[in-house]
Amino acid sequence: MTHAMTALWSSPERRSERCPACADERPFEQPPCLDGHEPGECPEWACLDCGHAITLGTVESTRPARQLVTAAA
Template sequence: MTALWSSAECRSEHCASCAGERPFEQPGCADGHEPGECPEWACVSCGHAILLGSAQTARPVRLLATV
């Protein structure tokens, strides 16, 4: 996947719907992410949405009882 950054809110990515390299922008985030931190991106040409970023996982903590 190619990523040519031009700003925190705009980047170039391959769009599956357009079948080519297109500019992607971040729409307004309803989840409260700061600009440039939201994983949601939308193709400027067709609106195809993608999620980019690393997944955050929560591991359950298991306490061992010692006697």
């Protein structure tokens, strides 16, 4: 999925983003975070017009990457 970030920041907890349900640019807000993220750092956002939820940001790994070991020829 390719999506151009069109965010217009008015505060860390509000932004303008394209809503898939509304099919247009809409204001989004971060609902109260139950995962303990600081304000503005939670990846969950909700459209203020229809309530459609989206997740923005990067995925953080909780496990270290495994190294591939191959035999020498």
